Amino acid sequence: MTQPTFNSLNVGDEIPALTTPSVSRHTLALYCGASGDHNPIHVDLDFAKSSGLDDVIAHGMLSAAYLAQMLTNWVPQSALRSFNNRFTAMTQIGDTVSCSGKIVEKFEKDGEKFVRLELYTNTPETQTIAAEAVVVLA
Amino acid sequence: MIDKKHIGYNFTPVTITVEEGRLKFLAKTLGETKGIYTDPDAAKAAGLPGLLAPPTFPFMLEIDALDLVDFISVLGETLEKLLHGEENFNYYAPIYAGDSITVRKKITDIIDKKGGALQFVISDNSFTNQHGIIVADTRTNYVFRHQ
Structure with a gap:
């Protein structure tokens, strides 16, 4: 894999996208255990209904983890300096999570070169995360 | 309130x-396949002290x-x-x-x-x-x- 460089990138460039298989109840059960987020709203239908939902919903942080994976497929994780996620809608069972991102700024600070990215996750219905990341590049 | x-x-x-096992479980859950997240030997070969x-x-x-x-x-x-x-x-x-x-x-x-x-x-x-x-x-x- 060729590493992207500061000079090779331009504002408006999109980074390689990532789309996941559809989120299943099994995915959420595994993520509940692996992540330590044991909130029953993600795995227990009875609890979800008592919270006013029709079904369990995916963890927002599961989609954020997929978004992070798109970034670390593109650059080494050590290049990632910040990663800010705003959860804008719920992800439902059966949804695919489509991750995308583009460069919105190039800047230099304290002798290092950075790009700022706008990032999104979308289900087939709606945007679920609006995020921003800052990445240092050679 | x-x-x-x-x-x-x-x-x-x-x-x-x-824990190493927890990071392996997490990588599997997320469909992560890069060795530095899944394989301790690959992480060591990459010069890391353990899984990332x-x-x-x-x-x-x-x-x-x-x-x-x-x-x-x-x-x-x-x-x-x-x-x-x-x-x-x-x-x-x-x-x-x-x-x-x-x-x-x-x-x-x-x-x-x-x-x-x-x-x-x-x-x-x-x-x-x-x-x-x-x-x-x-x-x-x-x-x-x-x-």
Whole structure:
């Protein structure tokens, strides 16, 4: 894999996208255990209904983890300096999570070169995360 | 309604060992296939001391350090009302399997929205490794729905 460089990138460039298989109840059960987020709203239908939902919903942080994976497929994780996620809608069972991102700024600070990215996750219905990341590049 | 007296509350710091098996389980769950996240030998071959924890791992340590149910009971609330509003990470150094990470968590703001129908509870969290290096800090926005 060729590493992207500061000079090779331009504002408006999109980074390689990532789309996941559809989120299943099994995915959420595994993520509940692996992540330590044991909130029953993600795995227990009875609890979800008592919270006013029709079904369990995916963890927002599961989609954020997929978004992070798109970034670390593109650059080494050590290049990632910040990663800010705003959860804008719920992800439902059966949804695919489509991750995308583009460069919105190039800047230099304290002798290092950075790009700022706008990032999104979308289900087939709606945007679920609006995020921003800052990445240092050679 | 959550009492604003909780602003400034510092939870007791908790130190957690990052387990290799947990990172493997997480990588499998996420469909991650890059060797530095899945294969300790590949991580060593890449010059790393152990498997690399992925970028969202500090949030997992945050809830390991303080279970959501316990956090919410401090606020006098229930889990049914909780949503995740924002999760923001700043990275200073990597986290590896075998590290011992101390999690410090403080409630830094409580904000009423929509005339009190929603409340945002902001927690600032820092993560320090066994060498005394701050590896990350995060800001979590927990949203409580009162209606």
